[in-house]
Amino acid sequence: MERLNGADLYFETSGAVQGGAGGGNPPVVYLHGGPGYNSHSFRALFGERLDALGPAVYLDQRGAGRSGPLEETEQGADTLDLDTLVADVEAVREFLGAERIVPLGHGFGALVALEYARRWPTRTARVIVVNPWVHFPGLALTLLAEASARRGVPLDDPAGAVRARTPEGEYPPVGSARVEQAFSLLNARDLLNVLHFKDAPSRMHLEFADAEGQLSGAGEVQEALVNQGLWEFEYPPFLQDIVRPVFVIAGAHDRSSYPEQVQWLADLAGADVSVLDAGHYPWLDDEDAFAEALEDALRR
Structure with a gap:
């Protein structure tokens, strides 16, 4: 837990993430969805595979998971927006001393990853998004x-x-x-369960991981973003400004993202798209295929 950008941010690291110029592979920074979820289940279910690919950072975004509540931030809950979440990622990067990072965003977290890459291209090696949400209407x-x-x-x-x-x-x-x-x-x-999961076992697998983590959903994060107009937000016009390579990993059974949301990135950001036989959480349905797609996105 560190006080960064006016908020108590919880994150876990693996590998040597402090590298500067010539310091090895840039760390992958996992940005969970929700909004207001956490990074616990992803690390618990897939962290060992990601850690094997290089240094990684698992961040609980502002107000979510094990990070401090919004009311204890300097900015307060009423000002929570995409700009603030992106600034938090940059604060974490700076604190760790990494020259560049690879934002890895899932669902809503894809929005944070993409905007970080747009705003901080020199600090971004590439950006990877999994079942992204970019057009909320x-x-x-x-x-x-x-x-x-x-x-x-x-x-x-x-x-x-x-x-x-x-x-x-x-x-x-x-x-x-x-x-x-x-x-x-x-x-x-x-x-959302109907749209997200390929089958009931996948849903139960995630629920067991969530129960083990004992982290309740951060309704205040969702409420704050909705109050800021989340459901009216259309990010596609900004996709054309991203100059770093964009990779998309999509689950064919995640009907909240595929194909409509994914198509925006293919058309406007020139994203390289991999489609897996999976739902919203592809590491639940086919861990090996997801690991292979992720490694390909990191190494290409």
Whole structure:
């Protein structure tokens, strides 16, 4: 636990991550999803394989996992946004003394990884994202479509009505309206489980790892980001600004990310895409295939 960028940030390291110029492979910095999840389950389930590929850092992002609560940060909960999360990663890199890093972002964490690479290209060797989320109104529509199908009701996208009643000059909260409608049809946990997991054993495997870690989800992180307009956020226009190599590892059974979210990175960032027979957490479904895809992304 270190006080960095005005927050108590918890992270674990493996290997020699302090290298400067000529100091060996740049460390991989794992950025979990959620938002507000943690790095425990990834390290517990796959850390040994990642550690074998070189130095690694497992970060619990601000307000999540074992890091300090948002209300104890200098910035407070009301100012939590992507800029702050990216600045935290840079603070960790600087503290460790690594010349460059490889951000490895999963789900929502892909957004943090990509923006770090865009903002700090000289500090980024390459960026790797797993089942990324980059277009949140689009993700909200995916959630609504699945919830409608599960309930056996026609898809009723509220986007048109929201735009019609939004005063001129204001941004229509289309994503929020879609999500609210989706979660009114099917609760968030059940809906995401349907979209994320290839099968029930994979879901149970992750739940056991979470139970072992005894880390509750950081609802305050989700709430803070939603209050900042998360469901309206469209990152694709920024993808064209990323100059470092981008690699995507996608699970064909993760319908929250593949193919729509992944396609944005292929089209706009020129990303190299590997598709595995897996869900949102590919290390659960095919650890060897995920390790091979990750090693390929790191070595190419």
